[in-house]
Amino acid sequence: MRFISDLDRRLFARVADSRLRGAHPVLPGLTHAANHGRLWFGTAGVLATVGGRTARRAALRGVGALAAASLASNTVVKWTVNRRRPVLDGVPLIRRLARQPWTSSFPSGHSASAAAFATGVALESTGYGILVAPLAAAVAFSRVYVGVHYPSDVLAGLALGVGAAALTCRWWPPRPQTPAQARPRVSAPALPGGDGLVVVVNRQSGVGVPGGVPGAAPTPAERLRALLPAAEVLERDPGTDLGELLDRAARRAAERGGALGICGGDGSVNAAAALAAERGLPLAVFPGGTFDHFALDVGVPAVEDTVHAVTQGDAVAVDLARVSPLPGDGPGGHFINTFSLGMYPELVKIRESLEGRLGTWPAAAVALARVLRTATPMEIEVNGHRRRLWVLFVGNCRYAPEGFAPAYRERLDDGLLDVRAVDGDQPLARTRLLASALTGTLGRSRVVATRRLRRLSLTGLHEVDVRAYDGEVAPSPADALVIEKRPGALTVYRPAEPGNELAQRARTAAATAHFRRAVLRR
Numbered sequence: 001m002r003f004i005s006d007l008d009r010r011l012f013a014r015v016a017d018s019r020l021r022g023a024h025p026v027l028p029g030l031t032h033a034a035n036h037g038r039l040w041f042g043t044a045g046v047l048a049t050v051g052g053r054t055a056r057r058a059a060l061r062g063v064g065a066l067a068a069a070s071l072a073s074n075t076v077v078k079w080t081v082n083r084r085r086p087v088l089d090g091v092p093l094i095r096r097l098a099r100q101p102w103t104s105s106f107p108s109g110h111s112a113s114a115a116a117f118a119t120g121v122a123l124e125s126t127g128y129g130i131l132v133a134p135l136a137a138a139v140a141f142s143r144v145y146v147g148v149h150y151p152s153d154v155l156a157g158l159a160l161g162v163g164a165a166a167l168t169c170r171w172w173p174p175r176p177q178t179p180a181q182a183r184p185r186v187s188a189p190a191l192p193g194g195d196g197l198v199v200v201v202n203r204q205s206g207v208g209v210p211g212g213v214p215g216a217a218p219t220p221a222e223r224l225r226a227l228l229p230a231a232e233v234l235e236r237d238p239g240t241d242l243g244e245l246l247d248r249a250a251r252r253a254a255e256r257g258g259a260l261g262i263c264g265g266d267g268s269v270n271a272a273a274a275l276a277a278e279r280g281l282p283l284a285v286f287p288g289g290t291f292d293h294f295a296l297d298v299g300v301p302a303v304e305d306t307v308h309a310v311t312q313g314d315a316v317a318v319d320l321a322r323v324s325p326l327p328g329d330g331p332g333g334h335f336i337n338t339f340s341l342g343m344y345p346e347l348v349k350i351r352e353s354l355e356g357r358l359g360t361w362p363a364a365a366v367a368l369a370r371v372l373r374t375a376t377p378m379e380i381e382v383n384g385h386r387r388r389l390w391v392l393f394v395g396n397c398r399y400a401p402e403g404f405a406p407a408y409r410e411r412l413d414d415g416l417l418d419v420r421a422v423d424g425d426q427p428l429a430r431t432r433l434l435a436s437a438l439t440g441t442l443g444r445s446r447v448v449a450t451r452r453l454r455r456l457s458l459t460g461l462h463e464v465d466v467r468a469y470d471g472e473v474a475p476s477p478a479d480a481l482v483i484e485k486r487p488g489a490l491t492v493y494r495p496a497e498p499g500n501e502l503a504q505r506a507r508t509a510a511a512t513a514h515f516r517r518a519v520l521r522r
Helices: 003-018 026-033 035-050 052-080 109-123 126-145 151-171 220-227 242-256 264-281 293-298 303-312 343-360 360-374 429-439 502-522
Strands: 198-201 232-236 261-263 283-287 315-325 333-334 338-341 376-384 385-396 417-423 448-455 455-459 466-469 472-475 479-492
Touching: 003 126, 003 151, 026 035, 026 126, 035 052, 035 109, 052 109, 052 126, 052 151, 052 338, 109 126, 109 151, 126 151, 126 198, 198 220, 198 242, 198 264, 198 283, 220 232, 220 261, 220 303, 232 242, 242 261, 242 264, 261 264, 261 303, 264 283, 264 293, 264 315, 264 472, 264 479, 283 293, 283 303, 303 479, 333 466, 338 343, 338 376, 338 455, 343 360, 343 385, 343 466, 343 472, 417 455, 417 479
Parallel strands: 198 232, 198 261, 261 283, 283 479
Antiparallel strands: 315 333, 315 479, 338 385, 338 466, 376 385, 376 455, 385 417, 417 448, 455 479, 466 472
């Protein structure tokens, strides 16, 4: 320990004696800007505003990791290891801070926050992580440069920050930067300028900004008309039946020998996918909802990605899952992501009734609290076996991670149903499930059962009032359902190089330039 302490002091003295060209006033300014996380909150704001969906996820994870690292370093470790700050005699006066910190020198809280934010960003996007990492390294070094930390304090802070960012993965697994695999590219028509493409824009999906207002962001329909001038764009107005509009669009696409397009959330994509598979049409998915799970999994996180794929004719074949009731027992349906019975559909119903007043996330929290307090298990037969369940989840293809928090898929063509259930016969099942979620151990929870099947039979559903397809709640009048796969039933446009960040940025830049030229021509 004495050797390490001596080495620490020698390194500190060497930095104090150094005269780094250009370091002043940059490093003292950085260390001041990073006080209370201001620098990182500002960086997160820039990422969320200027970047796309991936940048927003990166900013959110970075801030979450920063909060965890700051809590651990400033309220736990500093009070456990009481180390004196370095003696400032060898540090030039011009470098010293106006107000010297009085807390323990070990570890460096600034370094922990910097490393946590940069690592959190990098977990979601390598490209953005590379941009942020030099700034984080400069902040960490600045703590030694201004004389408030020893090098070992900084190294410990960096390690703590990286660990805090890695810990966030237990509760919120990062989405892979490469999309789900699918069957090799299938034949789909290339539609230069969108010629032959008929797109339905669901204006009731997600949260949009009204167009036609000076300075306002363009609406999805305006962007599509500018990027694909030869495409036919149909907008769904309030009160218009989405199914009828999609049917009209599919007929027009078939007449033109082109493709069906949909701009909306997962519920809208569900309706369009079922129709496209039935009519044998390729589907162009333009993300326009709140979550866009299918668009992210298939590899079209931005409108520009789909535009590129449509004009080039790049596509893949993905699985659909079909839900069939007994003859005369109500309508069936398809799903592209998930199907569920039990607590989750009830949660969605309550959330949808509240989110107009509270917003999506607060409404979801209130709905979860209500459901956990009032729900009762359902008794149904699963493949002929009587089961008492809180929730039944069925995924179209295998989801990751394990447990009851599915986040993404690594394949969209595995021919399997991912069946997960929360056992209602387990004592304190809801409490144990919540505890597993809070501790990040859902994958090992004994109240969650998981199976991979090709076909699932559900009977005895007479007491089940609602079911959820791809996040949309519908009545459940059927007493029996059969869920099975339709392998490779849907052809979906996606770029030949999905998940390539440089290619995505190039497509976005080119599309933005094209959009600006189109606006100027008007």
